[in-house]
Amino acid sequence: MKSVFAEQVMLADGWNDNVTIQIDDQGCIAAVRTGQKPGTAEQAGGPVIPGMSNVHSHAFQRAMAGLAERIGSPEDSFWTWREVMYSFLQRLDPDQVHAIAAQLYAEMLSNGYTSVGEFHYLHHAPGGRPYARSTEMAFALLRAAAETGIAITLLPSLYAYSGFGDAPLRGTQTRFATTPESLLGMLRDLRGTCAGNPEIRLGVAPHSLRAVNPAMLKDLLAGVDAFDRTAPIHIHVAQIIKEVNDCLTWSEKRPAQWLLDNMPVDARWCLVHCTNVSTPETEKLAASGAVVGLCPTTGANLGDGTFPFARYREKQGRFAIGGDIHVSQTPVEELRWLEYNQRLALRRRNIAASESSPSVGTFLWREAASGGAQALGRKAGSIAPGRRADLVVLDGAHINLAGRRGDALLDSLVFCGSERMVRHAMVGGRWVVRDGHHLEEGAIAARYAKVRSALMA
Numbered sequence: 086m087k088s089v090f091a092e093q094v095m096l097a098d099g100w101n102d103n104v105t106i107q108i109d110d111q112g113c114i115a116a117v118r119t120g121q122k123p124g125t126a127e128q129a130g131g132p133v134i135p136g137m138s139n140v141h142s143h144a145f146q147r148a149m150a151g152l153a154e155r156i157g158s159p160e161d162s163f164w165t166w167r168e169v170m171y172s173f174l175q176r177l178d179p180d181q182v183h184a185i186a187a188q189l190y191a192e193m194l195s196n197g198y199t200s201v202g203e204f205h206y207l208h209h210a211p212g213g214r215p216y217a218r219s220t221e222m223a224f225a226l227l228r229a230a231a232e233t234g235i236a237i238t239l240l241p242s243l244y245a246y247s248g249f250g251d252a253p254l255r256g257t258q259t260r261f262a263t264t265p266e267s268l269l270g271m272l273r274d275l276r277g278t279c280a281g282n283p284e285i286r287l288g289v290a291p292h293s294l295r296a297v298n299p300a301m302l303k304d305l306l307a308g309v310d311a312f313d314r315t316a317p318i319h320i321h322v323a324q325i326i327k328e329v330n331d332c333l334t335w336s337e338k339r340p341a342q343w344l345l346d347n348m349p350v351d352a353r354w355c356l357v358h359c360t361n362v363s364t365p366e367t368e369k370l371a372a373s374g375a376v377v378g379l380c381p382t383t384g385a386n387l388g389d390g391t392f393p394f395a396r397y398r399e400k401q402g403r404f405a406i407g408g409d410i411h412v413s414q415t416p417v418e419e420l421r422w423l424e425y426n427q428r429l430a431l432r433r434r435n436i437a438a439s440e441s442s443p444s445v446g447t448f449l450w451r452e453a454a455s456g457g458a459q460a461l462g463r464k465a466g467s468i469a470p471g472r473r474a475d476l477v478v479l480d481g482a483h484i485n486l487a488g489r490r491g492d493a494l495l496d497s498l499v500f501c502g503s504e505r506m507v508r509h510a511m512v513g514g515r516w517v518v519r520d521g522h523h524l525e526e527g528a529i530a531a532r533y534a535k536v537r538s539a540l541m542a
């Protein structure tokens with residue numbers, strides 16, 4: 086058992102002063118007491134907030150961030166970006182993916198993310214040949230998580246078709262080829278290693294309605310239920326207009342509507358993007374209890390559109406944030422863009438705030454952390470007994486935070502400047518970032534630099 090003391094801590098009911106957080110040997114919060122004296126507890130060294138979840142990651146894409154910003158055609162869009170991405174992933178091997186993911190996870194931790202949802206579809210070797218062990222790539226990602234100390238929810242992805250109506254996979258997509266049976270086999274293989282490790286959770290990710298069919302989706306869900314009734318289920322939904330139109334042609338329903346009508350969408354689901362949804366869909370999504378996994382910097386980078394967050398928030402919809410293509414590695418930028426998208430679209434300010442929760446920064450951080458933990462099936466996302474001790478200590482002496490208290494700290498963190506304001510980070514009771522630096526960042530960055538040079542050669 087250990088105790089951490091901080092003068093200011095953001096608890097589920099808001100900011101509290103002089104708080105002692107007691108953490109048991111399993112990495113769970115055992116008790117939280119306010120109005121304490123430091124005593125013999127370890128001093129946190131700054132204001133403490135719950136760690137953030139990055140619920141949507143394709144880790145390998147970190148290494149191509151910034152390399153798709155040149156014109157290919159006047160019609161550049163998600164689809165031409167995807168061609169660049171497909172050619173980038175063509176030769177990636179498990180050791181390279183491990184090096185890239187470790188770099189990404191170390192960066193994320195030093196920016197305040199303490200857990201990641203890895204939406205993993207790069208299963209096979211170049212050409213689509215399966216590795217000797219079908220989970221080889223999955224283990225590369227798990228190694229990166231273990232090395233950096235980030236908590237991971239690994240979501241092996243079912244990817245069977247190139248489009249609606251069972252269109253066969255094309256070219257590079259053979260590296261993703263999976264069936265419900267093969268995917269469940271991977272889960273069984275992974276389970277042996279992951280069981281009992283509180284920093285690993287397994288779920289599934291049918292890639293999107295365009296990449297699976299309804300029969301497969303049902304088989305996958307039945308198989309997963311037999312394995313773990315609470316395993317998280319993630320799926321890309323309505324990211325791009327073409328996908329919405331193709332879905333309408335195929336089923337006469339929009340993707341979010343189709344899912345809500347045909348699948349048991351509930352609190353166990355994370356619907357990623359939902360960029361192009363109608364107002365009725367937005368309201369039904371909010372009522373479903375599912376988490377919408379919002380990736381604002383990705384949506385902006387790819388020109389996807391904006392999720393109707395203002396309406397969704399009015400209906401108390403659950404949400405979380407994801408880095409997706411990793412043009413940003415910090416939760417600050419995702420939260421800021423989430424709010425700014427709506428300010429620009431609606432010509433109003435302070436969209437995420439309300440009378441009962443007047444601070445935009447506090448609302449965004451608190452709700453995204455809590456929704457994120459839900460989406461990752463992790464007992465975390467707030468500082469309370471029974472939750473994992475996933476904590477972020479802010480640098481209270483930073484020029485943007487000095488002299489601020491409570492809500493003003495998070496408003497400043499989210500809306501002022503772009504320097505790092507995270508001082509320390511803890512995952513499951515273990516410090517992994519100290520004084521702004523991930524403990525292994527030197528070795529991880531050196532290895533990543535080599536991999537990056539090899540990839541660029």
Ligand code: NGQ
Nearest residue numbers: 143167292321324383409410
């Ligand atoms: C992905 N991109 O899963 O990485 C997709 C493109 C595909 C995003 N949703 C991959 N950001 O469609 O095959």
Ligand code: ZN
Nearest residue numbers: 141143321409
């Ligand atoms: Zn994605």
